[in-house]
Amino acid sequence: MTMNFAFxxxxxxxxxxxxxxxxxxxxxxxxxxxxxxxxxxxEVHVYDKLPYPGGLMVFSIPSRxxxxxxxxxxxKILEERFSVxxxxxxxxxxxxxxxxxxxxxxxxxxxxxxxxxENYDVVLIATGIWRSPMPGITGExxxxxxxxxxxxxxxxxxxxxxxxxxxxxxxxxxxxAVIGAGHSAVDAAMTALEIGxxxxxxxxxxxxxxxxxxxxxISEAIREGIKWIELVSPVKINGTKRVSxxxxxRNRLEEVPSGGxxxxxxxxxxxxxxxxxxxIFAIGERPTPPPGAEKVGIQINERYxxxxxxxxxxxxxxNVFAAGDVVTGPSFVGRAIEAGLRAGRSIDRYLxxx
Amino acid sequence: MKYxxxxxxxxxxxxxxxxxxxxxLYERPRVHLYRVLGGIPxxxxxxxxxxxxCIKACPEGALYKDDDGFVLVDPExxxxxxxxxxVCPFGAMDLDPITKSITKCTACNExxxxxxxxxxxxxxxxxxxxxxxxxxxxxEIRKKVAEKLASSSLNL
Numbered sequence: 001m002t003m004n005f006a007f008x009x010x011x012x013x014x015x016x017x018x019x020x021x022x023x024x025x026x027x028x029x030x031x032x033x034x035x036x037x038x039x040x041x042x043e044v045h046v047y048d049k050l051p052y053p054g055g056l057m058v059f060s061i062p063s064r065x066x067x068x069x070x071x072x073x074x075x076k077i078l079e080e081r082f083s084v085x086x087x088x089x090x091x092x093x094x095x096x097x098x099x100x101x102x103x104x105x106x107x108x109x110x111x112x113x114x115x116x117x118e119n120y121d122v123v124l125i126a127t128g129i130w131r132s133p134m135p136g137i138t139g140e141x142x143x144x145x146x147x148x149x150x151x152x153x154x155x156x157x158x159x160x161x162x163x164x165x166x167x168x169x170x171x172x173x174x175x176x177a178v179i180g181a182g183h184s185a186v187d188a189a190m191t192a193l194e195i196g197x198x199x200x201x202x203x204x205x206x207x208x209x210x211x212x213x214x215x216x217x218i219s220e221a222i223r224e225g226i227k228w229i230e231l232v233s234p235v236k237i238n239g240t241k242r243v244s245x246x247x248x249x250r251n252r253l254e255e256v257p258s259g260g261x262x263x264x265x266x267x268x269x270x271x272x273x274x275x276x277x278x279x280i281f282a283i284g285e286r287p288t289p290p291p292g293a294e295k296v297g298i299q300i301n302e303r304y305x306x307x308x309x310x311x312x313x314x315x316x317x318x319n320v321f322a323a324g325d326v327v328t329g330p331s332f333v334g335r336a337i338e339a340g341l342r343a344g345r346s347i348d349r350y351l352x353x354x
Numbered sequence: 355m356k357y358x359x360x361x362x363x364x365x366x367x368x369x370x371x372x373x374x375x376x377x378x379l380y381e382r383p384r385v386h387l388y389r390v391l392g393g394i395p396x397x398x399x400x401x402x403x404x405x406x407x408c409i410k411a412c413p414e415g416a417l418y419k420d421d422d423g424f425v426l427v428d429p430e431x432x433x434x435x436x437x438x439x440x441v442c443p444f445g446a447m448d449l450d451p452i453t454k455s456i457t458k459c460t461a462c463n464e465x466x467x468x469x470x471x472x473x474x475x476x477x478x479x480x481x482x483x484x485x486x487x488x489x490x491x492x493x494e495i496r497k498k499v500a501e502k503l504a505s506s507s508l509n510l
Contacts, residue, residue, distance in 0.1 A: 001484060001494075007476030010469065032477070057479055065367045066479045214393015333479055334370030334387075341378045 003074030005035025011081040017041040019351045022120040024048075024092045024113075024290060027055020028333050029324025029340035030126035031075060036344030038082040042351060045085040045120070046078075047092050051106050051162055055128055056325075057333060058160070059103065060152045062187050066333075068160060092116060092127075097292025101130040102149045106162070113290045117320060121354065122347050125293070125307060125315070125322040126340060129285035129330055135179075139237030140281075148180070148188040148282035155191050171278050172196035177246055179203050179234055180282035181211035181218060182330075188280050189226050201274065202226050205233045205251055205264040233264060235271055237279055245273045287326045298322075304329060312350075313343035321347055356423060359402055359461045359472060360491045362498065365482035368395030372474035372483055376459075379473050384448065384459040397483065399474075400425060400446035400459035408438035408447070416456070420463065429455035461485070 019042045023030045026048035034044045052058055053075040058068045078084040089108040117123055132147020134140045146169060157163040176197045178189045181204035192200045202221060204211060207230045211218050222228050232248040239245070250270035253262035287306040294300050299308040299316040306329055307322040309315055315322050323343035324336040370387050376399075377383040385399030402424045409417045409425065416431035417438060432455040439447040439456075450457045462472035470476075475485035484491055 001481050001486075003479060004471065004476040007470060007473055008465065013468075028479070067481065070481060071479065214389060216392035216394045219392065332368075332370045334372070334374040337371050337477060338374035338378050341375070 001070065002077065003031075003071055005031045005074050005078055006039055006082055007035065009039035014039060014082070015041045016043070017351065019043065019121045019354075020045070020119075021347060021351075022047065022116045022123045023126060024116070024123065025055065025126035025128055025324070025326070026050075026053035026075065026086070026088075027126060027128050027324060028057055028336040029128075029343070030055070030124065031071075031078070032337040032340030033124050033126065033323065033344040033347070034078055034084055034340075036341050037347060038078065038084060040344075040348045040351075042348070043083075044078075045087060047087045047090050047111060047116070049089065049091040049107050050103050051089055052160065053086060053088070059156050060149060060184070060187070061333075062152075062191060063156075063159060065187075068156075087111070092290045094290060094292030094295045097290075097295070099288075099291045101288050102132065102147070102153050103130050113293065114296055117296065117317065121319060121351060123320045124313075124343055124347060125289060125298075125320065125326060126324040126336075126343075127288055127290060127326045128336075129325040130288040131286040131305075132281060133283060133286050134281060135234065135283060137234055137236050139239065139243070140279075142237055142239050142243050143241055144239070144243035144277055145237055145279045146281070147285075148178070148184040148280050149285050151188050151280050152184070152191060155195065168195065169278070170195065173198050174277040175199045175201075175275060176278045176280060177201045177203055177274060177276040178280045178282055180284075181206075181208075181213055182282060182284065183213050183217070184285070184330075185282035186213045186217050186221050188282050189221055190224065192278075192280070193225055197278075200226050201276070202228050203232050203234070203248065203274075204228075204230050206253060206261065207231060210261050229274075231264065233266060234279075238273070243277060243279055245275045246279055247271055247273050284330050285325075287329055289322075289326055296320075312346045313339070314346070314350075319350075321350075356488055357485055358488050358491055359400075359424075359459075359475060360484045360486065361397055361399070361401065362482050362484065362495070363396060365480050365498070366395045366397055367480040367482070368393075369479060371477050371479060372397050372399070375473040375477050379462065382448065382450075382457065384446075384457065385474055386445075397474075398445045400442075400461075401444050402459075402461060407441040407443070411437045411441040413437060422466065424461040424463065424466075425458070426460055426463065427456045427458060429453050432456050 054071040091107040132149045176192045235247040249266040251264035323339040471485045
C-alpha cells in the first residue's frame with residue numbers, strides 16, 4: 001500500500017496547462033497540494049531541505065505510527081508517473097538570510113525565494129515547524145539540553161540509514177527528562193526507551209487528564225516503563241558544561257474563569273532536584289517560513305512566526321500561497337493534508353484566471 | 355475482483371486525515387474521527403456491510419448496493435425516517451439538512467467509476483483504512499497479527 005497524493009486522477013487523464021508551480025516543503029501539506037495540482041495538469045516542482053520527501057511524517061513521527069516507505073512510495077508515484085521534479089537537500093531562503101533550523105544538516109544547495117517567485121506562476125510555502133523553542137530558563141544552554149524535534153529527527157535519520165549511529169543523541173544507559181505531554185513528548189520519551197535509556201521521566205505541568213496526547217497515550221507510555229511525574233514545571237537546569245540535574249517546582253491547578261484548561265500555579269517552597277543526563281523539551285514546535293520571507297513582503301505574525309494567509313490561502317504576495325503547519329503551528333497530519341488540498345484548489349482557480 | 359473499504363482500527367493514529375480528506379471532497383465529512391476513553395482514536399464511518407442491516411431496515415427501499423457491493427442511498431426514495439441510523443452498528447448515517455435525505459459514505463463512487471480509490475484510503479498515512487481486494491485485506495490482517503504476536507513474544 002502507498003499513500004496516493006494524486007488520488008483524484010490517473011496519469012493518462014491529465015491535460016497539461018503549461019502553468020508552473022513551485023512547492024516549498026514536501027511534508028503532508030506540500031505533497032497533498034502537489035497531488036491535487038498535477039491532476040489539474042500543472043507542472044509541479046518540489047523543494048525540500050531534507051534528503052527524502054515526507055517532512056515530519058518521515059523525519060519525526062515514529063515509524064511504528066507511520067511507515068516511512070508508505071509515504072516515500074507515494075512521493076515516488078508523483079515523481080515517476082506525474083513527472084513532479086523533486087529538488088531535495090535544497091533550502092529556500094531570501095538573499096543570504098541564515099537561521100538554523102532542525103533538518104538543515106543535509107542541505108547541499110540554497111535557492112533564492114526571489115528567484116522562485118520570479119520563475120514560477122505560483123509558489124506554495126509549506127515549510128512546516130522545524131524549530132523547537134526553549135523555555136528561557138537558566139541552564140538551557142548546557143550540553144544535553146535539546147528539543148524533541150532534534151532528538152526524534154536524529155533518530156529517524158539513523159533509522160533511515162542517512163546518518164551513522166554515532167550521530168544520534170545517544171541516551172542509552174542515561175537518565176532522560178522529557179518536558180511536555182503532547183504527541184512529540186510521548187514520541188520522544190518512547191524513542192529514548194527504545195534507544196536504551198535507563199530512566200525516562202515524562203514531566204508535565206498539569207495532570208494526565210489535561211495531557212494533549214490524551215490519558216490513554218500517557219497510560220500506555222507508563223505501562224511501557226516511562227516514569228510519569230505530573231504537576232511539575234522546570235525552574236532551572238543544573239550542571240557545569242553538561243546537565244547533571246533539573247530543578248522542578250510542584251504546581252497546583254487553578255480554574256480559569258473562561259472555562260479553558262486549568263492553569264498550573266507553582267507552589268512556593270516545593271522545589272526539588274531530579275538527577276538527569278538529558279533534558280528534552282517538547283513544548284511545541286514553531287513555524288519556519290523560508291528565512292527572510294518577510295523581506296519579499298510575505299506577512300508573518302510577529303509573535304508566533306507563522307505566515308499570514310487569507311481564506312484562499314494567499315499570502316500578502318500576489319503569487320505566493322501558504323498552507324499547513326507553517327500557517328497554523330503544530331497541528332495534525334490530516335489538517336495539513338486538508339490545507340494542502342484546499343490550497344491546491346485555490347491555486348488552480350488562480351491559475352485559471354492568469 | 356471484489357474490493358472492500360476496510361478500517362483496521364487498531365492501526366489508527368488519530369491524525370484526522372480520513373475526516374479531513376472527506377470534508378475536502380464533500381464539505382460535510384462522511385467519516386468522523388472520535389477520541390474516546392482517554393483519547394483512543396476511532397474512525398466512524400460506513401463499513402459497507404455484506405449483509406447490511408440498513409438496507410433491510412429501510413421501509414422505502416432507498417438503500418441499495420451498487421454493482422461493486424457498496425451501500426448507497428437513493429435520495430428520491432429516502433423519506434428521512436432514520437430507521438437506517440437506528441440499526442447501523444457504525445454510526446454511518448447523516449441527514450442532509452437541505453435535501454432531507456440520508457447521506458453517507460459512498461466509498462467515493464465517482465472516483466471509483468473512474469477506476470480510482472476512495473480519498474480516505476488513498477491518503478491514510480497509518481494504513482488504517484484500506485481499499486483492497488478481500489484477499490489482500492485478509493493477507494494484510496494476517497501480517498499485522500503476525501507482527502503483533504512476534505513483538506509481544508519478544509517482550510516475554
